[in-house]
Amino acid sequence: MPPKERQPHIHCPLCSWEPRPDSRWKCTSREPGSGCGMVWNTFWTAGCCPGCGHDWAMTQCLSCGRTSPHEQWYHFPPSEDGETRETKKSLETTR
Numbered sequence: 001m002p003p004k005e006r007q008p009h010i011h012c013p014l015c016s017w018e019p020r021p022d023s024r025w026k027c028t029s030r031e032p033g034s035g036c037g038m039v040w041n042t043f044w045t046a047g048c049c050p051g052c053g054h055d056w057a058m059t060q061c062l063s064c065g066r067t068s069p070h071e072q073w074y075h076f077p078p079s080e081d082g083e084t085r086e087t088k089k090s091l092e093t094t095r
C-alpha cells in the first residue's frame, strides 16, 4: 500500500459543515484589496483568489453564514505517537 498522506479534514470550525467540490465562494470587497467578483472553490487555492491574487484571511461558511480564519477550517489528525502539538501562540500580553 502506498504511504497515506496526512490530509487535513476541512470543515467549518463553528458548525462542522464540510465544503463540497461544487461549493463556491465569491471574491467580494469584504477585505481590503479584494473584490474582483471571482467565483471559485476557496479550498482549492488555500484561500487565495485566482482572479486578483488576494489572500483571504477569513472564510465564510456557506451553511451557518459566519466567518472564520481560513486556517481554522483545516483540522489535522493527531500525530501517530499520540503527541498533540500545541502550536497556538498567545500574542496577548495578559499579566
Ligand SMILES: [Zn+2]
Residues within 6 Å of the ligand: 012, 013, 014, 015, 016, 017, 061, 062, 063, 064, 065, 066
Ligand atoms: Zn459553519
Ligand SMILES: [Zn+2]
Residues within 6 Å of the ligand: 027, 034, 035, 036, 037, 038, 049, 050, 051, 052, 053, 054
Ligand atoms: Zn479576487
